[in-house]
Amino acid sequence: MMLEREEQQRLEELAKEIRIATLEEFGHLGFGHIGGAMSIVELLAVLYGKVMRYKPEEPRWDGRDWLVLSKGHAGPALYATLALKGFFPYDMLKTLNQGGTNLPSHADRNKTPGVDMTTGSLGQGMSTGLGVALGLKMDGKDNYVYLVLGDGECQEGQIWEGALYGGNAKLDNLIVFVDYNKQQLDGYVDNINPLGDLRAKWETFGWFAQEVDGHDVAQIYEAIRRAQEVEGKSSVIILHTIKGKGCTFAEGVEFNHHMRFTKEQIEQAIAALKGAEGNAV
Amino acid sequence: MRFSIDEVAMKDAYIDALMELAEENPQIVVLDADLMNSNSTIKFLKRFPERAINVGVQEANMLGMAAGLAAVGKIPFTHTFACFNARRALDQIYMSVAYAQLPVKIVGTDPGVTAAFNGGTHMPLEDVGFLRGIPTMTVIEPVDNVMMRAILPQVAAMDTPVYLRVNRKQPVKIYAPGTEFTIGKGKVLRDGDDLTIVATGILVPEALEAAEALAEEGIGARVINMFTIKPIDAELLIKAAQETGAVVTAENHNVINGLGSAVAEVLSQHHPVPMERVGVQDLFGEVGSVEYLQQRFGLTSEAIVEKAKAVLGRKNS
Numbered sequence A: 001m002m003l004e005r006e007e008q009q010r011l012e013e014l015a016k017e018i019r020i021a022t023l024e025e026f027g028h029l030g031f032g033h034i035g036g037a038m039s040i041v042e043l044l045a046v047l048y049g050k051v052m053r054y055k056p057e058e059p060r061w062d063g064r065d066w067l068v069l070s071k072g073h074a075g076p077a078l079y080a081t082l083a084l085k086g087f088f089p090y091d092m093l094k095t096l097n098q099g100g101t102n103l104p105s106h107a108d109r110n111k112t113p114g115v116d117m118t119t120g121s122l123g124q125g126m127s128t129g130l131g132v133a134l135g136l137k138m139d140g141k142d143n144y145v146y147l148v149l150g151d152g153e154c155q156e157g158q159i160w161e162g163a164l165y166g167g168n169a170k171l172d173n174l175i176v177f178v179d180y181n182k183q184q185l186d187g188y189v190d191n192i193n194p195l196g197d198l199r200a201k202w203e204t205f206g207w208f209a210q211e212v213d214g215h216d217v218a219q220i221y222e223a224i225r226r227a228q229e230v231e232g233k234s235s236v237i238i239l240h241t242i243k244g245k246g247c248t249f250a251e252g253v254e255f256n257h258h259m260r261f262t263k264e265q266i267e268q269a270i271a272a273l274k275g276a277e278g279n280a281v
Numbered sequence B: 001m002r003f004s005i006d007e008v009a010m011k012d013a014y015i016d017a018l019m020e021l022a023e024e025n026p027q028i029v030v031l032d033a034d035l036m037n038s039n040s041t042i043k044f045l046k047r048f049p050e051r052a053i054n055v056g057v058q059e060a061n062m063l064g065m066a067a068g069l070a071a072v073g074k075i076p077f078t079h080t081f082a083c084f085n086a087r088r089a090l091d092q093i094y095m096s097v098a099y100a101q102l103p104v105k106i107v108g109t110d111p112g113v114t115a116a117f118n119g120g121t122h123m124p125l126e127d128v129g130f131l132r133g134i135p136t137m138t139v140i141e142p143v144d145n146v147m148m149r150a151i152l153p154q155v156a157a158m159d160t161p162v163y164l165r166v167n168r169k170q171p172v173k174i175y176a177p178g179t180e181f182t183i184g185k186g187k188v189l190r191d192g193d194d195l196t197i198v199a200t201g202i203l204v205p206e207a208l209e210a211a212e213a214l215a216e217e218g219i220g221a222r223v224i225n226m227f228t229i230k231p232i233d234a235e236l237l238i239k240a241a242q243e244t245g246a247v248v249t250a251e252n253h254n255v256i257n258g259l260g261s262a263v264a265e266v267l268s269q270h271h272p273v274p275m276e277r278v279g280v281q282d283l284f285g286e287v288g289s290v291e292y293l294q295q296r297f298g299l300t301s302e303a304i305v306e307k308a309k310a311v312l313g314r315k316n317s
């Protein structure tokens, strides 16, 4: 269950590529939900680089695992991942948010190949993800459902309706991730409506709950495998992350939810990522 | 016709006006659901920290709490994008607010295509319909900052719930400073005898432009800014229908259940005349710039001119 060193490096490399592709995608536009896109990159790398079963040439293949990106505003990071994995041409990333695009700012199952669920109104992916997991179970299928929540999103009542139901439903084909980057739109979660002991909350709702470093691909991978081994329980993995992670102009900034940026800022951020690998541009 | 754009965004004109009222009226309370930076309610929080609540991302709870605050005499104003304030919290608005007779003021920002780059999921094209269908609810779409400043004290003073549909951005200037407005009374912006264009929100400047274009062809279009969609100014509408004999409505909303429907309800009963509706033709929203989306959905002066000619054809046949 341990991730081998080479695999780890491969996934870290994929994470870097996803970050760069996301930055290029945003760069064409000059603004976007950068913070929450950057914080889920390692998760996407582990899911699409190793864990999930999918066929890029057949996005709705019925043997696939599902991703429900409930924090739908992070769509651009998912699009970058899907483009890198061959669901659609890389060039399409340039069309983000342009009139007529198939890449809208919030994830849309009817527009983008590889996007499994429509999200954008926070909280709703919790329930649609539960429905997908329940339906797959009814059909006796072994597809997994991976469901990504934001921490600000966890202030929605709908999350806790789903948590109660999901805990009782014991869906061992469901793994929920909370991108616990400690920030929401108006700043720090702790200054607005704190979540308290998040892990304990999920546990009292009956979930198998784990907490890992959400920027460590090995920890994410190992937590997913542990979750998959648990039978008769729905699983949640709390990812401790940093909003804006790996983006020079966004990381560590209080208001980095939706930002405007220049081409130069994007270029510098990409150069920094490439430099971090040792082969400076 | 060239309009000048206000240097002040409507969200700022709004919050400045609300803070002025709040200076005098300690009962005014602001609630927002993690969009304080987007809605400028952050300014209110800084000035009146004890009277501003950022609930976080939880709209249904916000509306319910606002109803409770109203029950103990507060004058709560709730804020978030219109798709979340009107759509997501509709049951709370219906029962805890309206049915329970608790006069919450609901401020929904980014209506219709002004949700632009947030895309289809965030594009309320049905909010007027939802809210208009709730007894006692007043529905207002302020068109510019002069109007916003003028009507806000009236809104705050009402003992019934109000829905304010607010374009956050810098609006086109329509009215001269000092213009007076009464909630429930439409404003005639231009006279004409051949047809009447009834418009709200960002379609008002389009309507004025259309009227100008029609004038060049010798067609006289009256333009009414029906900023109160409910209760609608039936008297003004009936008079316009009697005097011009043809009506075009124009709105940044689905043609079903919005301004066009409200106008048709009045006229079909009291003075039926040929009518056409400019608006989104029962489609979901999409992502893109406001300009792109106005073209895409036909929310333009050209579309109004076209419908004006169609309605005149029917009137004269």
Ligand SMILES: Cc1ncc(C[n+]2csc(CCOP(=O)(O)OP(=O)(O)O)c2C)c(N)n1
Pocket: A035, A036, A037, A039, A071, A073, A120, A121, A122, A123, A149, A150, A151, A152, A153, A154, A179, A181, A183, A184, A185, A243, A257, B033, B034, B035, B057, B058, B059, B084, B088
């Ligand atoms: C129901 C709903 N309310 C409000 C919004 C507007 N909104 C988009 S993202 C966001 C903040 C979300 O914070 P969080 O879940 O922590 O996301 P992250 O920090 O990971 O980007 C808000 C308020 C929304 N999309 N949906």
